[in-house]
Amino acid sequence: xxxxxxxxxxxxxxxxxxxxxxxxxxxxxxxxxxxxxxxxxxxxxxxxxxxxxxxxxxxxxxxxxxxxxxxxxxxxxxxxxxxxxxxxxxxxxxxxxxxxxxxxxxxxxxxxxxxxxxxxxxxxxxxxxxxxxxxxxxxxxxxxxxxxxxxxxxxxxxxxxxxxxxxxxxxxxxxxxxxxxxxxxxxxxxxxxxxxxxxxxxxxxxxxxxxxxxxxxxxxxxxxxxxxxxxxxxxxxxxxxxxxxxxxxxxxxxxxxxxxxxxxxxxxxxxxxxxxxxxxxxxxxxxxxxxxxxxxxxxxxxxxxxxxxxxx
Amino acid sequence: xxxxxxxxxxxxxxxxxxxxxxxxxxxxxxxxxxxxxxxxxxxxxxxxxxxxxxxxxxxxxxxxxxxxxxxxxxxxx
Numbered sequence: 001x002x003x004x005x006x007x008x009x010x011x012x013x014x015x016x017x018x019x020x021x022x023x024x025x026x027x028x029x030x031x032x033x034x035x036x037x038x039x040x041x042x043x044x045x046x047x048x049x050x051x052x053x054x055x056x057x058x059x060x061x062x063x064x065x066x067x068x069x070x071x072x073x074x075x076x077x078x079x080x081x082x083x084x085x086x087x088x089x090x091x092x093x094x095x096x097x098x099x100x101x102x103x104x105x106x107x108x109x110x111x112x113x114x115x116x117x118x119x120x121x122x123x124x125x126x127x128x129x130x131x132x133x134x135x136x137x138x139x140x141x142x143x144x145x146x147x148x149x150x151x152x153x154x155x156x157x158x159x160x161x162x163x164x165x166x167x168x169x170x171x172x173x174x175x176x177x178x179x180x181x182x183x184x185x186x187x188x189x190x191x192x193x194x195x196x197x198x199x200x201x202x203x204x205x206x207x208x209x210x211x212x213x214x215x216x217x218x219x220x221x222x223x224x225x226x227x228x229x230x231x232x233x234x235x236x237x238x239x240x241x242x243x244x245x246x247x248x249x250x251x252x253x254x255x256x257x258x259x260x261x262x263x264x265x266x267x268x269x270x271x272x273x274x275x276x277x278x279x280x281x282x283x284x285x286x287x288x289x290x291x292x293x294x295x296x297x298x299x300x301x302x303x304x305x306x307x308x309x310x311x312x
Numbered sequence: 313x314x315x316x317x318x319x320x321x322x323x324x325x326x327x328x329x330x331x332x333x334x335x336x337x338x339x340x341x342x343x344x345x346x347x348x349x350x351x352x353x354x355x356x357x358x359x360x361x362x363x364x365x366x367x368x369x370x371x372x373x374x375x376x377x378x379x380x381x382x383x384x385x386x387x388x389x
Contacts, residue, residue, distance in 0.1 A: 133359070141321065141324065
């Protein structure tokens with residue numbers, strides 16, 4: 001039995017692991033990959049201490065830092081937690097059981113959830129079928145494949161605007177569809193998107209269907225004000241509509257908010273369930289930032305340490 | 313010969329290349345952002361538009377699936 005199981009290998013998970021290892025707690029960390037969601041970022045400019053760092057390099061640094069404590073931390077990668085439950089509902093100190101996608105079951109006296117979030121999908125017809133065939137969730141990766149093509153970006157937040165900016169050097173025309181009446185991204189990015197002659201902005205757009213046989217050939221949407229249905233002739237659809245927390249494994253065990261985020265007490269990163277702590281994008285902390293995830297995870301690790309001392 | 317189709321900014325391409333290097337696997341890289349011929353070849357082979365695409369003995373892998381590559385290359389853990 002472990003003292004702590006940490007679920008996740010992004011900035012939160014790694015920070016928690018380093019701190020529990022330094023407290024000499026017997027730790028298991030499981031993750032599908034290191035680095036978290038910003039791994040696909042080409043250039044992170046707000047990671048404190050590095051003016052510029054790629055998501056790839058950040059992931060490598062995080063992994064190396066954690067592995068320097070390998071004496072106290074068992075690392076399971078790639079492995080994903082599918083269910084967390086109490087070993088004995090009548091005994092807090094009995095601890096928890098974590099079942100994984102590799103059909104392993106691990107036990108620990110406390111759990112830190114640092115499982116982050118994943119990309120939100122449109123959940124419309126054609127999206128899954130044409131995923132990778134014109135539907136993309138990674139503009140940094142795939143933009144060059146849309147050279148001389150017409151594309152649509154769905155989402156007018158920062159990620160959507162950045163996707164449009166990634167596409168400017170390659171695509172000939174870029175529709176940017178926003179569900180609301182205005183963009184939500186940073187003013188600097190808004191300016192850059194608006195002033196590019198390749199851009200056509202569509203507000204009040206509700207995407208309805210990705211069309212195409214072997215590859216994407218169109219995107220159907222409804223204008224929410226006029227009710228008019230239109231089809232855009234596009235070869236690519238970039239989906240940038242936010243994220244969903246990876247909290248399925250604790251559903252029914254800890255309290256979640258209406259978005260599925262784990263509700264935490266910001267002082268100690270505790271959840272509704274004694275012995276379970278949470279930090280980073282899986283939590284309901286309003287600011288989804290690498291630096292915040294690290295800080296909240298350190299709180300979780302220290303609070304878990306105190307919890308274990310008290311509940312021997 | 314092992315081929316990998318990449319774009320310069322694709323992180324999973326970097327991971328795949330690093331995986332090859334760590335395991336001493338020789339590969340040929342094609343940058344589909346710059347090389348139109350390679351781009352068309354990649355799309356034809358994989359019937360899709362995502363990178364990386366990796367070709368091992370005429371078997372085509374889309375994305376960086378470490379476990380699948382380990383198996384295809386017969387790498388002992």
